[in-house]
Amino acid sequence: MRYRYAMNFPRCTQLAIAGLVGVLAILPAGAAGPLKTLRYIFPAAETGFDPAVARDLYTGHVTQAIFETLYSYDYLARPVLLVPHAASGLPEVSNDGKTYTIRLKKGQYFTPDPAFKGKRRELTMADYVYSWKRLFDPKLASPHSWLFEGKVVGLDQLAADAKKTGKFDYDKAVAGLELVDPYTLRIHLTQTDFNLGMILAHEPTVALAREVVEKYGDINGAVHGNPVGTGHYKLGQWVRGNRIVLEKNTEHHAEVWDFKGNGTPDDQRIIAQMKGKTIPQIDRIDIRVMVEDQSRWLSFQSGGVDLFWLDGPLAPKAILNGKLRPELAAKGVQLSRQIDPEITYYYWNMQDPVVGGFSKEKIALRRAIAMAHNVDEEISIVWNGQAQRVDYPIPPGVVGHDPAYRSILQYDPALANKLLDRFGYKKGKDGWRTLPDGKPLVISYTSRNEASGVLMAEVWRKTYNALGIRMENKRMIFSDLLQAEKLCKVQSRNYQWMADYPDGDNFMQLHYGPNVNQNNAACFADPEVDKLYAQSQKMPAGPERDVLYHRIARRIEVTGAARMAYSRFRNMLAQPAVLGYTKHPILHQEWAYIDIDPSK
Amino acid sequence: MFAYILRRLWQMLPTMAGVVLLVFLLFNWVGGDPAYILAGKMANADEIENIRRQLGTDQPYYVQLWIFIKQIVTFDFGNAWSTGEAVSSIISSRLGPSLTVLIPLTILETFFGIALALAIAFVRGSLTDRGVMIACTVGMSISILVYIIVFQYFFAYKMGLFPVQGWGDGFAENLLRYATLPILIGLAVSIAPTLRLYRSFVLDEVNQDYVRTARAKGLGERRIMWVHVLRNAAIPIITHVMANLPALLIGAFLLERFFGIPGIGREVILAVERSDFPVIKAITVYVAAATMIFNLLTDLLYQAVDPRVQLK
Numbered sequence: 001m002r003y004r005y006a007m008n009f010p011r012c013t014q015l016a017i018a019g020l021v022g023v024l025a026i027l028p029a030g031a032a033g034p035l036k037t038l039r040y041i042f043p044a045a046e047t048g049f050d051p052a053v054a055r056d057l058y059t060g061h062v063t064q065a066i067f068e069t070l071y072s073y074d075y076l077a078r079p080v081l082l083v084p085h086a087a088s089g090l091p092e093v094s095n096d097g098k099t100y101t102i103r104l105k106k107g108q109y110f111t112p113d114p115a116f117k118g119k120r121r122e123l124t125m126a127d128y129v130y131s132w133k134r135l136f137d138p139k140l141a142s143p144h145s146w147l148f149e150g151k152v153v154g155l156d157q158l159a160a161d162a163k164k165t166g167k168f169d170y171d172k173a174v175a176g177l178e179l180v181d182p183y184t185l186r187i188h189l190t191q192t193d194f195n196l197g198m199i200l201a202h203e204p205t206v207a208l209a210r211e212v213v214e215k216y217g218d219i220n221g222a223v224h225g226n227p228v229g230t231g232h233y234k235l236g237q238w239v240r241g242n243r244i245v246l247e248k249n250t251e252h253h254a255e256v257w258d259f260k261g262n263g264t265p266d267d268q269r270i271i272a273q274m275k276g277k278t279i280p281q282i283d284r285i286d287i288r289v290m291v292e293d294q295s296r297w298l299s300f301q302s303g304g305v306d307l308f309w310l311d312g313p314l315a316p317k318a319i320l321n322g323k324l325r326p327e328l329a330a331k332g333v334q335l336s337r338q339i340d341p342e343i344t345y346y347y348w349n350m351q352d353p354v355v356g357g358f359s360k361e362k363i364a365l366r367r368a369i370a371m372a373h374n375v376d377e378e379i380s381i382v383w384n385g386q387a388q389r390v391d392y393p394i395p396p397g398v399v400g401h402d403p404a405y406r407s408i409l410q411y412d413p414a415l416a417n418k419l420l421d422r423f424g425y426k427k428g429k430d431g432w433r434t435l436p437d438g439k440p441l442v443i444s445y446t447s448r449n450e451a452s453g454v455l456m457a458e459v460w461r462k463t464y465n466a467l468g469i470r471m472e473n474k475r476m477i478f479s480d481l482l483q484a485e486k487l488c489k490v491q492s493r494n495y496q497w498m499a500d501y502p503d504g505d506n507f508m509q510l511h512y513g514p515n516v517n518q519n520n521a522a523c524f525a526d527p528e529v530d531k532l533y534a535q536s537q538k539m540p541a542g543p544e545r546d547v548l549y550h551r552i553a554r555r556i557e558v559t560g561a562a563r564m565a566y567s568r569f570r571n572m573l574a575q576p577a578v579l580g581y582t583k584h585p586i587l588h589q590e591w592a593y594i595d596i597d598p599s600k
Numbered sequence: 601m602f603a604y605i606l607r608r609l610w611q612m613l614p615t616m617a618g619v620v621l622l623v624f625l626l627f628n629w630v631g632g633d634p635a636y637i638l639a640g641k642m643a644n645a646d647e648i649e650n651i652r653r654q655l656g657t658d659q660p661y662y663v664q665l666w667i668f669i670k671q672i673v674t675f676d677f678g679n680a681w682s683t684g685e686a687v688s689s690i691i692s693s694r695l696g697p698s699l700t701v702l703i704p705l706t707i708l709e710t711f712f713g714i715a716l717a718l719a720i721a722f723v724r725g726s727l728t729d730r731g732v733m734i735a736c737t738v739g740m741s742i743s744i745l746v747y748i749i750v751f752q753y754f755f756a757y758k759m760g761l762f763p764v765q766g767w768g769d770g771f772a773e774n775l776l777r778y779a780t781l782p783i784l785i786g787l788a789v790s791i792a793p794t795l796r797l798y799r800s801f802v803l804d805e806v807n808q809d810y811v812r813t814a815r816a817k818g819l820g821e822r823r824i825m826w827v828h829v830l831r832n833a834a835i836p837i838i839t840h841v842m843a844n845l846p847a848l849l850i851g852a853f854l855l856e857r858f859f860g861i862p863g864i865g866r867e868v869i870l871a872v873e874r875s876d877f878p879v880i881k882a883i884t885v886y887v888a889a890a891t892m893i894f895n896l897l898t899d900l901l902y903q904a905v906d907p908r909v910q911l912k
Contacts, residue, residue, distance in 0.1 A: 479633050
């Protein structure tokens with residue numbers, strides 16, 4: 001992060017600050033001015049605040065504010081820029097990308113808690129090592145173990161031993177996590193990985209204190225209700241599923257807002273509003289859970305909410321042609337709009353007897369369907385226009401994205417029909433096509449059992465009707481859908497993937513053969529793609545790796561395994577009182593970097 | 601009386617067994633496998649199996665059913681799968697907000713339902729009676745969603761009479777500030793069917809011989825209605841009110857969702873969305889038990905209201 005530390009100020013300045021703090025401390029409380037409170041909304045309930053087991057976006061907002069990762073992202077830099085957070089500098093990476101040396105800032109403390117028995121508890125690298133080991137504890141069953149799985153020398157063995165003995169040995173040293181001193185950690189990887197820095201910016205890798213886990217952990221060792229971290233905020237009040245109040249962590253080391261930005265007018269405005277202020281400015285974050293669209297929208301309009309995620313169905317109420325509606329702009333409401341680091345693509349199950357396989361007629365079938373589907377229409381109908389069509393498997397804002405890339409699978413229903421005619425998918429007297437062997441052709445499209453799932457299915461039905469292919473829609477609850485998908489039993493669907501870390505690798509792995517039954521939803525195992533992807537993993541981001549990614553993207557199109565579709569916009573509305581706000585593509589929330597003017 | 605109560609309690613056991621079996625079968629048939637959600641998006645087969653082991657869903661069905669029965673007997677349903685919160689804590693903490701809305705609503709609904717039914721019965725067959733019945737039919741034809749959306753928009757947002765949504769820390773604040781509009785909406789929705797029902801109960805009585813006798817004795821219409829008719833109409837009214845009481849345990853989930861009330865109804869929906877079986881089964885079992893107990897209480901109340909009723 002680009003900030004200066006108060007401890008780096010000249011000694012006379014430090015003394016002056018200390019004196020000023022002393023004077024302020026003896027002033028009556030009323031003289032300190034009103035608390036700055038930011039009111040925020042979650043459209044879905046949080047789960048619990050253990051970063052090792054929490055897996056939903058909204059819980060991630062809170063854990064990101066309470067705990068600290070070693071790395072984070074510059075608030076204004078675009079494309080996103082990795083910066084030190086709890087670490088004192090960027091990692092020192094060996095030439096082969098297998099050894100990372102990371103140094104921690106000294107003097108960072110956990111918020112006071114009875115678990116520390118009245119002593120100040122300093123954050124050390126051992127806390128990170130302990131927290132990463134937790135991800136492998138079979139009892140905890142963390143959904144985030146993949147972050148380190150197969151990567152750190154000896155870490156997987158610890159989990160394997162625990163499965164045998166039934167007890168996870170947190171005290172056993174792991175060869176790949178070498179504690180040089182309390183503030184220095186050397187990580188030894190099993191294979192080249194240039195993305196570890198970004199992994200260490202992902203909130204499941206934050207540090208928890210072992211004493212806290214041992215004091216408050218449940219039967220599985222999860223600490224849902226007592227989050228004790230070193231971040232900018234601490235948990236003040238929690239009414240589960242309804243209200244979360246975060247209070248400023250006064251123990252947090254001093255930082256000064258000094259982001260540079262890219263020189264855009266928005267950046268200049270933000271810098272003018274925020275430069276030189278201490279981080280964080282806002283004393284309290286008051287989060288309410290409001291699941292209904294109308295309640296959220298009316299709350300924002302009536303001034304009951306300061307910062308508001310204008311998702312899906314609400315977008316037309318505030319946005320017209322990509323811009324804020326004039327009546328809202330006149331009130332001073334601010335819009336921060338950007339493409340989310342996510343992608344939706346359509347896949348056809350490559351193991352399915354009807355649509356799968358690499359024979360020419362199967363490839364023709366998939367490509368024809370891909371070309372017959374009007375992505376723009378889907379964006380308009382299902383997402384109220386709040387998405388952007390994409391051709392490349394890596395979405396905008398993610399390292400490796402190529403805005404100039406153009407897919408060979410463009411919307412052309414006439415050509416799609418010709419392709420099917422040519423490969424023997426004949427139309428019968430009833431107007432429906434059959435397979436080349438004369439058997440009936442029916443394709444199943446699976447969607448979630450909710451409103452958007454129904455809409456998607458209807459858009460797809462139009463596509464299949466235009467081709468003369470019968471389509472049936474299977475609607476499933478989410479857990480059933482995930483199960484069927486992991487077992488390669490879904491014939492086709494819209495698949496969405498949100499970045500865990502903003503590197504192309506996180507998206508390209510979706511098409512890697514060994515990830516079938518995990519997150520390779522198309523069950524696509526192509527030796528050429530697998531070889532290219534394996535090569536790319538050994539490279540840092542750059543033009544050389546991009547060449548490989550281009551070849552993978554083209555291969556996906558040529559085989560018709562998937563068609564890239566769109567990335568959705570994230571529209572955030574802020575009241576006029578909110579200062580310095582812009583939506584960051586990766587950070588869940590930006591509370592520490594903004595301010596609020598109570599007079600407005 | 602004591603023997604009657606014991607017999608009724610004993611009869612609850614097979615009913616509860618049926619409920620338990622039905623809930624168990626339904627969850628395992630259509631409930632989905634929560635391990636796939638809990639495992640996260642990068643999970644492999646081993647990790648999913650490990651989560652099943654942690655949840656106990658890898659056990660044979662008869663073992664899972666036995667665990668379920670033990671949980672009912674010990675009143676310990678363990679922790680919610682999705683949040684780790686104790687199920688007992690979920691129920692105890694969410695019940696208060698639900699009851700803050702639903703108890704006043706039930707009282708007001710019953711009071712206004714009875715008062716209006718008697719008033720309408722006074723003028724039965726008149727234009728007023730017909731007008732009210734048409735209004736009730738129209739009111740019943742409108743979805744509660746419409747009431748919520750319109751009332752929230754006009755009374756809370758446009759006129760600013762109530763908060764758009766929210767919930768505070770104190771009982772008085774919640775009842776007088778946050779629960780008022782949800783209660784009014786609940787009343788607007790429920791008063792029409794209640795009024796029609798109670799009116800029919802009253803009209804069933806007004807043509808009885810004892811009413812004619814009372815009139816012949818020279819009693820005033822008010823006394824006849826409020827004392828004689830109401831006492832006899834009370835039995836079906838009590839049945840209706842008592843039968844609705846167990847529903848308080850489920851809460852009014854739409855009101856809770858729209859007005860941000862951290863009640864049990866919203867929790868039920870959340871549990872279903874998350875395939876959180878411990879929460880679903882605990883609430884289902886409690887509601888079933890409450891229904892049976894309230895049915896028993898209803899029967900006991902019959903005797904209190906009308907001594908002619910014999911409990912056998």
